[in-house]
Amino acid sequence: MMDRGFLAQLEGYGLTTAEIHFYLPDAPSILxxxxxxxxxxxxxxxxxxxxxxxxxxxxxxxxxxxxxxxxRLIRPTEWRPVNHVLQLE
Structure with missing residues (x-):
């Protein structure tokens, strides 16, 4: 049995996170x-x-x-390996 998230990714879906800020009627001064x-x-x-x-x-x-x-909104634009070592003394 395949994972639902994996199948969604194969169809082009990506993990989306939303921060939803709201007020409740009984506490309108609290976000x-x-x-x-x-x-x-x-x-x-x-x-x-x-x-x-x-x-x-x-x-x-x-x-x-x-x-x-x-x-797709937040990701590194390019990845490439670096073949050099920087030594700090």
Missing amino acids: QLFIWQEYDLAPDFPVLFDFLDHWRREIEGALHSVRIGHD
């Missing part, structure tokens, strides 16, 4: 944080936006901001 993580497609993020639509419909917390991290 709260919810971390969401799932495999999603960058740059459209259909899974995340479905979750955020669900949040707006079903959860009483008013959204303040959402910060998204995805392996």
Whole structure:
């Protein structure tokens, strides 16, 4: 049996992390944080936006901001081996 995450990566999905900042009605002066993580497609993020639509419909917390991290948004641009050694004395 294959791992669901592995199969999603084969289909082009990458691990997406979202920091969701929100306020609750009973404590409007307190900014709260919810971390969401799932495999999603960058740059459209259909899974995340479905979750955020669900949040707006079903959860009483008013959204303040959402910060998204995805392996296609944040990654080294190039990797190459270095064949030199630097000695510090």
